[in-house]
Amino acid sequence: MRILITGGAGYIGSHVCNLLLDKGFKVTVIDNLVTGNKELVPKKAKLIIADIADEKKIEYVITNEKFDLVMHFAGLIRVDESVKEPEKYNEFNFEKAKKFLNICFKNKLFKIIFSSTASVYGNSKKQKVLETDPLDPLNPYAISKLKLENFIISKSKELKISYIILRYFNVAGADERLRSGLISKFSSHLIKRACEVAVGKREKLIINGNDYNTLDGTPVRDYIHITDLADIHYISAKHLMENGKSEIFNCGYGKGYSVKEVLESFSKVLGKKINFEIGPRRDGDSEMVVANSDKFNKFFNWKPKFNDIKFILKTAIDWEKKIK
Numbered sequence: 193m194r195i196l197i198t199g200g201a202g203y204i205g206s207h208v209c210n211l212l213l214d215k216g217f218k219v220t221v222i223d224n225l226v227t228g229n230k231e232l233v234p235k236k237a238k239l240i241i242a243d244i245a246d247e248k249k250i251e252y253v254i255t256n257e258k259f260d261l262v263m264h265f266a267g268l269i270r271v272d273e274s275v276k277e278p279e280k281y282n283e284f285n286f287e288k289a290k291k292f293l294n295i296c297f298k299n300k301l302f303k304i305i306f307s308s309t310a311s312v313y314g315n316s317k318k319q320k321v322l323e324t325d326p327l328d329p330l331n332p333y334a335i336s337k338l339k340l341e342n343f344i345i346s347k348s349k350e351l352k353i354s355y356i357i358l359r360y361f362n363v364a365g366a367d368e369r370l371r372s373g374l375i376s377k378f379s380s381h382l383i384k385r386a387c388e389v390a391v392g393k394r395e396k397l398i399i400n401g402n403d404y405n406t407l408d409g410t411p412v413r414d415y416i417h418i419t420d421l422a423d424i425h426y427i428s429a430k431h432l433m434e435n436g437k438s439e440i441f442n443c444g445y446g447k448g449y450s451v452k453e454v455l456e457s458f459s460k461v462l463g464k465k466i467n468f469e470i471g472p473r474r475d476g477d478s479e480m481v482v483a484n485s486d487k488f489n490k491f492f493n494w495k496p497k498f499n500d501i502k503f504i505l506k507t508a509i510d511w512e513k514k515i516k
């Protein structure tokens with residue numbers, strides 16, 4: 193089986209590449225390296241450095257290799273940046289992606305797995321959000337992702353497309369064997385920033401707001417280990433290859449941790465306290481986003497292997513030390 197992966201030089205795409213190669217798939221990566229790093233692409237994968245909207249190159253790649261399925265990870269992911277530059281996010285995450293997918297569809301590459309986000313739910317009133325709950329994207333990043341979800345769904349009504357839309361909650365940690373991890377120096381992820389403080393790359397961590405309506409005032413998120421998320425992609429790919437039908441799935445563990453709770457666990461893993469300061473809220477942040485992840489787990493009779501915040505934090509810090 194041959195899989196085309198956009199954004200495979202990024203954090204999540206590179207982990208998925210490793211797993212698919214471990215399982216014996218052939219993998220081709222398209223990445224323009226805007227935030228990715230070619231060191232993260234496994235040697236056994238073929239890397240094509242190109243923008244997903246470079247029609248000539250993409251058409252060439254797709255017509256030359258016969259892919260069974262495409263996984264679309266490429267995109268920009270910073271909520272704060274998207275608030276400042278909404279047009280850029282619409283362009284990268286929606287317009288370019290649409291161009292890319294239209295080339296796939298024109299060449300009968302009809303099976304697609306798309307990396308969406310829990311931020312399409314906005315500030316849900318529910319403790320745990322279901323896939324069928326109302327969508328209310330609060331920032332241009334989330335809007336751009338929801339637009340692409342809708343594009344894929346509407347195209348699937350005219351063409352023989354089958355898709356799995358995966359709404360990731362907060363992805364964290366690193367491959368246990370440390371083949372990949374989060375490299376970006378500009379990441380706004382809490383755990384990444386805490387790791388940078390722990391290894392001395394950053395002086396202190398800023399907690400963005402402690403006046404939310406949560407138990408300790410800091411926002412609550414559902415953290416999923418990257419290796420479990422990679423496994424979800426592998427299972428979704430098999431489902432589509434076996435002509436399974438289109439679905440949307442939440443990808444989380446169904447347990448929320450506040451920022452302060454994450455930092456407390458981190459201090460335990462590290463054996464020392466993390467230097468932090470309370471700062472203002474960030475534009476576009478939700479108060480609490482926790483998955484109801486029953487749908488995927490029941491559908492595939494699947495159980496996560498790494499549902500343990502300390503393990504997530506341990507692999508994240510091990511990776512940060514490796515790339516120090």
Ligand SMILES: NC(=O)c1ccc[n+]([C@@H]2O[C@H](COP(=O)([O-])OP(=O)(O)OC[C@H]3O[C@@H](n4cnc5c(N)ncnc54)[C@H](O)[C@@H]3O)[C@@H](O)[C@H]2O)c1
Pocket residue numbers: 198199200201202203204205222223224225226227228229242243244245264265266267268269284288307308309310359360361362363364
């Ligand atoms: N990290 C998370 O917690 C999280 C949560 C929800 C959703 N997601 C989604 O998962 C996907 C991957 O996220 P990530 O954390 O691995 O981010 P990342 O920045 O590490 O990876 C994105 C990759 O896409 C590439 N890319 C971006 N625009 C491109 C373009 N126009 N052409 C070719 N390549 C391009 C980048 O160079 C990079 O390698 C994104 O679509 C993101 O929206 C991530």
